[in-house]
Amino acid sequence: MMKAVHAVLGLCALASLAVPAAAQKQGIHEDTKKGFRIKVPEKWTTIPVQIDEKWIVGKFLSNRSYETKTRDATGGGEHKPTIYVIEFDDEARKLKVQEERRGDTTYIAKNVPYRDYKDYLKRNVGEGWYIDKEEQATEAGVPCTKFQVRIEKSANMKRRLITWLFRGEKGEMAVECDVLEDHFEKLEPQMLAALKSFKLIPRTTVEATAAITGENGGDTMWVTDRSKWKELPVEERQRRRKKIEEERMAKSQKDLLPGWTAKRTKHYLVLSHADAKYTKNIIDAVEAYRSWMEENFDSVSDEYVMHGIIRICADIDEASAYADTSANSDSYNSDDREVVTWQDKSEGNAGIDWSRLFRGMFAQYIYDKDALLYNYLPTWMRTGLLGYVGGSRIKLGKLVNEPSDRENNSIREVERAGAFAALKELMGTKLEGEMKTTTDAERAAYWQWVAQTSRLVRYMYGPGAKTPQLKDFVVKYMKGTIALAEGMDAERRQGRAAATTEEEEKANNDEDRNYWKRRHTEILEQLTKDLGWDDATWTSIQKAFHEYLKKA
Amino acid sequence: MRPSLRSLSLLASCLCTPLLAVAQDSLLLKDTRFVTGVKMETVGDNIVIHFPHGDIAIPRSLVKESHIKGEAVDASLSDEDKSKLDQGLVKFDGKWMQVAERDKLLQKRTADREARIREAMAHRDWKNRYTLNTENFAFEYTIDPEVMKSFADQMEVYFKTFTKEWGIKKPPKLGRLKVCFYHDQDYFQQVSGAGQGVAGYFRFVEPLELNFYYDRLDLDFTREVMFHETNHYLTQLIDTKFKYPLWVNESLGEYYGASKWDQKAKKMSIGYIQEGRLAEVQDAIAEGRWQGLEQLINMTREEFGSEQYAWGWTLMHWLLENPKTEKKLKDFYMALARDKSVQREIDQIQFKQVKPVDQIELFKKYMDFKDLKEVEKAWHEYVKGLQPSSGRGYYEAGRIAIGSNAPLKAQRMLKIALEKGFHNPQVYATLSRAQWLKDQNDEAIESMKKALELDPLNAEYYLGLARAQGGTGYRIGEETSPEARRSQWLALEVARATNDPAEYAILIDLGPDFTKPDPALPPAK
Structure with a gap:
């Protein structure tokens, strides 16, 4: 009798634990x-x-x-x-x-x-x-x-x-x-x-999990004290990030609302309010994309990239409502690795917004590889990569990359005008604030430029990859950026002596006003110099790239 | 003559006769703020407010209405009226009367005053806003009705003056323009939805509406904003579906923004120097930044910043203050909307507009210039000849400098403002901040004390004083001095007593210690 009672109690206990x-x-x-x-x-x-x-x-x-x-x-x-x-x-x-x-x-x-x-x-x-x-x-x-x-x-x-x-x-x-x-x-x-x-009503459920670490709990060393973070062995750095990741995942799937499912994959926790078929498509897609990112960007640094959360809302309205938070800074956490997407039933699978999903995943991946890339990566490379990443999609179960209609149209417009950008200029400072976007004509010119940067990255991952100078170009460019940015970032954190004259004051303010443009320009100049390409090399790569553009 | 004991006791009864129970002490200041929740008493020409951490004397000249519990409003006694006292009479409002009659008058007067203050406070909520219709405007407001009336008069005169001068007629079906006038910047931003840095705006799509606020520390600035924003409405009457380009529209707004108002004659006069803008332009020139005319014409909303407003004002001033170009400029302005030969595009909100390239051609045609560079050269020459700013201009320049992280320059500008006689409390307060930012604490304290002499009930000034005295934790590891601590508490107490919108921000600045009563204070009885 006793055993039976215990068993029933046990079941009840389990049941009560299971009630959200x-x-x-x-x-x-x-x-x-x-x-x-x-x-x-x-x-x-x-x-x-x-x-x-x-x-x-x-x-x-x-x-x-x-x-x-x-x-x-x-x-x-x-x-x-x-x-x-x-x-x-x-x-x-x-x-x-x-x-x-x-x-x-x-x-x-x-x-x-x-x-x-x-x-x-x-x-x-x-x-x-x-x-x-x-x-x-x-x-x-x-x-x-x-x-x-x-x-x-x-x-x-x-x-x-x-x-x-x-x-x-x-x-x-x-x-x-x-x-x-x-x-x-x-x-x-x-x-x-x-x-x-x-x-x-009475509060009968007590918060069981410990406070989450991370920005609102503690461990943000890779942002607040980079040099100290880098001194830690790679295993320790990995351990600390895994702890944050696990805590966040545990909290995210606790008290899951009715209708939501949770599935832990190799690299993600997928929380879904969409139908099973759609959810499976997304699960397959995110793992395929993660594999692609690891294959292409893992060598940027030895940092562990946290596993993220993919939240699939039932529709766009639910996603908007989910994204609406109180405007208090205490409700923001820089360790948030969640990408939100939604099912668009009107479009079916054809309507999946892959670019939103993959761009979100990509941005988080690169950030974890090195937070300095977020601010210091030259703009042409950042927009080019985002454009390229945005072209990724799952087609017939496989990850492919295809330019968007917008990119294709912009390239055609440029070709019709006979105005392909010179390669050196495309990889230069044009996007560091030189282009205006306030009239229709300016916006068109901007998008044409951005399209060319996306196409350049596509070229580097495509036929251009066979060109010796373009082998692993993006990773090398990122590593070069990090090396230059470390010194700049350290200098920035150190601050400078207070101005004692109006002239010094003005000079400091001018410096601050143009800080990012100046830094990006310095990085660009150095990276371009480090490429070591002579005029003939520039011309040859440019020629091949322009031919590639014509095939759009 | 020494008063007798009996007359003394009667005098005491004059002054101390208890009134019937009434509500807490309160003040309505001339700057339209209320002060409530603190004990007050009249001392000579001042009303002294007894805060837990100190007394602050407010000159009667700053007070519009007061309601102080237990105080006789007016009780004077002459030695010559000793016989009246002996008869048991008291003097009140210049008349001798029975005590009971005096008490009844006092009670009524107190109740009336209290009701007026309470009524005025109730109208501070938008749901209870006042309304006032004049010939051309429908005002909705939360400020003091007397202040509103003054601004209403100004706007009606402005309407008539401008429409007559420019030959504009209001379309018959347009009706009155709704004008919303708020009692402070914080409330303006909340109810109107205006962003940070916006001092006023005119909504040019239906329903048309104008919104701005009363700056109690700078009436001239309030007027400037009103004149500027109303100008957008007045020029829209030229064609209610035409969008004027920024470089003429904002510049003309700035030109009229510098207008002056004669309260006695009820007249406005135009063509004055926009002090702050001049200081800004002179600053730009000193740094080698001359505004190109063609660039100005081609600028978009995002690019048209404070410096462009400043240059634009100089352009309008040059063209409108010169009899040779005044009419030409006005004709050009009208032609932009009305000249049938001009090509106009329709934008997303169905407004007509003229492309910059066509604006330039039209400008050259009406102004009789062949070349824009020729115009630009003449304009720049004119700017070179403009007189250096008055004190107000230097204050504006100082304010801009401190906002641009240039406290050394700010100090220089603000000191010149004071030398030129511009003694607004904000000048001292801004100077104090600029000094504090450079660790010139003694000077910062002196400057802030001067600001407080002119504006004794300013919570943020007490906070600034506390910082200069070494408080608020800005300097780690330092003990807060007793005087800094006192200033910190006064900042909070004054903010609460004046219902200052910055009260919570001040509390956060001060920190958690200030959420509990000061342990150094004796317990309340």
């Missing part, structure tokens, strides 16, 4: 960690909250779009109502000051928490707004402030927020409904019903 902190039942969303329950309107979607988000604890999105009554070039459009639950925890609202000593410099960090809901409005509403109603009330015995906020001036679409702010044991909780002003009367009853259903 947030549960949904017949439209009722219950969060036992944050202590609230709400009944959202029928067919609304519960949107996951990003793991670094400190303030928004619940997000719900309407299944239906509403249109403004007028729509022209000055404003109007479609809007899906949302309900957000925002927590103003008393502890989170405390002011804190952290001091960190790095070498002979002490860094001070002050948090800037939201003070209350009004402060949250001030820092989150991007358009003109004002409080139209504010009254004290009680709902189900709980003190509550009821707001109506109008978003009007400078707004693309006029909206109204109906918010009830409850006072709980750990702080305040705002339930904010966001609807178009044009549809307020129609939607108000539905919103009020949701607001009335909101209840504070």
